[in-house]
Amino acid sequence: MGEPNPMAWLPFSIAEAALSGNGGGVGDLPDAWAYLLDRLTAAGELVASSEVNRNSVDYASGMRHLMVLLAVGIDEALRVDPDPVLAVTRTSTDDILTWGMECPDCIYLRATLRGGETYRLFGNRGTARYVGLQTMNGIASTANTLVDELEVDADGDFEVVLSADEHEGNWMRVEGDHPTLVVRHFFYDWDAEQPSVLQIERIGDETAPKNRSVAADVAVSRQIRALGEFVHDNLKFFLDFNAGPPVNGFMPPIDRSAMGAAAENRPVIGRYELQPDEALILEVEPPEGVYWSYSLGNQWWETIHYGRHQSSLNAHQAKIDADGVLRVVVSSRDPGVANWLDTAGHSNGAMILRCVRTETAPTPSARVVKVADVSAELPADTAMVSPAERAAIIEARRRAVHERFS
Structure with missing residues (x-):
């Protein structure tokens, strides 16, 4: 089993379990499946026994939330790729798959990057009230800026370099072995404002190793275990967090x-x-x-x-x-x-x-x-x-x- 993963409540931990070995498991698929079922049972018991569960709506939404967390985690597991196709895509969070109190005014986009590489993000800003760019290493923020703080032309077109080394013009720092780019759009007028249209490509000499894959049975075993941990630990994390405010x-x-x-x-x-x-x-x-x-x-x-x-x-x-x-x-x-x-x-x-x-x-x-x-x-x-x-x-x-x- 190994040491508990403090980041197990986050979806990206499921992908990392296959790529870096976090999440336990040594390729024993039956044991991994049993572990997943045990964690799901524990999560269901946590919903049923929680003191915040006080009426039928509360209970039904808690059990439905377990299905949502399963869907989010499975999506994360199935889409993992040690050498991802570069695209700025919507995350698994939308108006149906919702966790962690995502913003009702928002579209979240994400691109998975490889550490050590240099990228060019380019496109049109759109007309959303707020368009924010954030580079991250795991859960830690590396750099954060608004598109409106960059050089943007009169039509709303712009480009920005993402790299470890500073570049002239629009630039954001990228750090770590497993970096990501997150784009947030906040809309005020839901009918009139339009999101950005963005693309991303790797530029310059390729330096990072492509192949981080492991044997299929080991990777799937780790992901199944990490999936069970994510559903249970995400549920418990936010139940505990919700107890903080008066x-x-x-x-x-x-x-x-x-x-x-x-x-x-x-x-x-x-x-x-x-x-x-x-x-x-x-x-x-x-x-x-x-x-x-x-x-x-x-x-x-x-x-x-x-x-x-x-x-x-x-x-x-x-x-x-x-x-x-x-x-x-x-x-x-x-x-x-x-x-x-x-x-x-x-x-x-x-x-x-x-x-x-x-x-x-x-x-x-x-x-x-x-x-x-x-x-x-x-x-x-x-x-x-x-x-x-x-x-x-x-x-x-x-x-x-x-x-x-x-």
Whole structure:
């Protein structure tokens, strides 16, 4: 078995298990399969016994989340290649395969690189509110920049060199044996903004060894074991992480770059716990800067489906009150308030105020009220919506999310 892998909760650990030997196993496929089944059984027991599992929606979403983690892990295992075809592709995270509270406004792209090589990333910026580039070595960030900080021509075309050695012009440092490039798009206007169109190619003399492969039975054995560890450890990691914020409140902004987040992303993380007839009113002075948004997740740290529910609001979508304060209502029942965040029947879960390239990262105030009393607790000029208007808003969200990932 070997020593436990502290990075086992991350999908990339499954690929690395085959390429570098992490994840245990020496080619014994029956034992590896038994280990996977044992880890899945333990994960199912963890969902069933967790104190955050309080109603049928909570339980069903937890068991469904295990299927999501399996799908993410299997995709990672099957696509591993010691000499990958170079492409900037979408990650396995989208509106269906969701873990770790990914951003509802985002498309994430990734390219797997080989350490020691030099690459040229080129294409068109698109019109998304934010297009960020990050090079990583495993989970550690190496370099981070906005495309808007690079030299970009009038049509939005640009190129940037990725290498260990500094280059003239647009350049980002690459380090480590197993580097990757991550591209994040944050959209404000889901209907109008377009993502970038990017390509990547290796340039210069080839220096890195191509062949990191191992015997097929050894590689598959390691991946199967790593898959079991990923499903169980990812579930437990975020259950433990979710216990950190105060009930119906927020922690101060934190730096999550050690977990792979961009250093400029300062999330303000909270937790809600509500009865069906209760609502949580959040108040904050919205920050000034490139991007901010609210989003809700369930207790398994899955973002609540933002195409079927109004579980997120960004600066383009939210209504700011006349006094400059952003007020939103978190509840499972629609209070008719424009700034409603839908818990989708979950009894408890995560809240994030994402602040990206903003002057401040404020901590919202929060108070619990009865859903029936929400209107009385808000300013008289609070923006309201009718049931028909809400249905139209949800339908527009559904269409926009479908277009984003189709």
